[in-house]
Amino acid sequence: MHAPPVIRSVSPAVAHARQQAGARLIDVRAAHERALGMAQHALGIARDALAQTLATDAPDPNTELVLICQRGMRSQQCAQALAALGYRNLASVEGGTEAWQAAGLPMCKPDIDPDFSERYSRHLRLPEVGLDGQKALEAARVLVVGAGGLGSPAAYYLAAAGVGSLRIADDDVVDRSNLQRQILHTNDRVGQPKVASAAHTLSALNPRTRIEAICERVTAANIERLLDGVDVVLDGGDNFPVRYLLNDACVQLRKPLVYGAVHRFEGQLSVFDAGRQRGLAPCYRCMFPEPPPAEAAPNCAEAGVLGVLPGVIGLLQATEVLKLLLGLGTPLTGRILQFDALGMLFREFRVSADPACPVCAPDRAFLGYVDEAAYCAGDGNG
Incomplete structure (x- = not known):
C-alpha cells in the first residue's frame, strides 16, 4: 500500500503571497461555513464537489492550488485526495481560516450585513x-x-x-x-x-x-x-x-x-x-x-x-x-x-x-x- 502523499503546509502569510502571485486559493468548507467569512478572493468549492469542479476549471495537473478550511485538517485531506488524482502543485494553509483571520489578512463575507452575520452565527x-x-x-x-x-x-x-x-x-x-x-x-x-x-x-x-x-x-x-x-x-x-x-x-x-x-x-x-x-x-x-x-x-x-x-x-x-x-x-x-x-x-x-x-x-x-x-x-x- 502506498503511503499518502506529503502535502506542503504553508503559513497564511505565505499562502496569501502565493495567491497574489497567481496560485488559486480554494476554500473547501461548506457554504454555511463560508457564510461567516472567508479569505478574500478565495474560490469557494465544498470538498464534496472539489474534484468534479476542478476537472473543468483547472484540468492542468500543474496548476498551483492552495487549499484552506477552518483549521487546516480538511484542506490537508482534500489536498491528498487531489494528489491521488494527479495534481502535483498543492499546499494546505496551516491553521486554516482561523489563522488567516488572526494574522490580519483580508477577509470577505457574502452580501449580508455584519449584524446579521454575528447575531445568527450559531445558526x-x-x-x-x-x-x-x-x-x-x-x-x-x-x-x-x-x-x-x-x-x-x-x-x-x-x-x-x-x-x-x-x-x-x-x-x-x-x-x-x-x-x-x-x-x-x-x-x-x-x-x-x-x-x-x-x-x-x-x-x-x-x-x-x-x-x-x-x-x-x-x-x-x-x-x-x-x-x-x-x-x-x-x-x-x-x-x-x-x-x-x-x-x-x-x-x-x-x-x-x-x-x-x-x-x-x-x-x-x-x-x-x-x-x-x-x-x-x-x-x-x-x-x-x-x-x-x-x-x-x-x-x-x-x-x-x-x-x-x-x-x-x-x-x-x-x-x-x-x-x-x-x-x-x-x-x-x-x-x-x-x-x-x-x-x-x-x-x-x-x-x-x-x-x-x-x-x-x-x-x-x-x-x-x-x-x-x-x-x-x-x-x-x-
Missing part, C-alpha cells in the same frame, strides 16, 4: 440552517395568539432565532399575577397592554424582528385578517372558544397550527396541519370534537399552574414553529406530546384524522365560523 454554522435557512426565517411571519404564559417564551425565542415578523394578538393587560410565568413582562408594566409590553421586550432583544402588536380579542370577525399573510400560527392561549376558532380558520386557510396547553403541573402540544393535508393529518376537532364544560377545564387563574411549566411547553412550541419554517425534522403532526413536570416524563400519543370531522374531512364544505359565545370555557392566556 449559520448549522448546515441544516445556514445562510439560506436564516434568510428564510427572516422572511417568515408568525402569528402568536396570546402574550401570556405560552406566548411569552415562544415569542422570545422566535424573535431571538431571527423570525422576521411576529404578529402578536392579545387584548389583555399585564397583571402582577402574570409575572410568575409570563416572562415578556416586568413589574413596571403592570396595567399596560400585554402586546405593548411584548413589543418593548422583543424589540430590545432583536431589533431586526418586526413586531405587529394587535391589541384585540380574537373573534370570528377578525380571525381571517389576523391570519392573513402568516406562515405559521402559534396558539398561546388558554381559551377554548378561541382555540376552536383558530383551528377552523387554519383548516380553511391552509395554515399549520402549533398547539399548546398547560394545567397545574402538566402540559401538552401538537401540530395540526389538516388544512394542507386534508384526510391525512388531524385537526384540533379530531382530538376534541367539542369543548369541555367550564367546570371540567378551569383556567390557570382558577386551578393554578407551576410557573416554569408554560416555559417548557412554549419553548417546545417555538421549536415546532422553527422546524416548520425551515422544513427540518419531523413535526408533531398526528402526535400529542404530553409533559408531566412532577414525574419529569414525556409521553406521546397518536391522533388520526377523523373521517367524519365537521371541519377537516375532505368532503365537508366550510360552513363558517361558529360564534365563540356558543362555547362554555375559561378565559385567559396562561
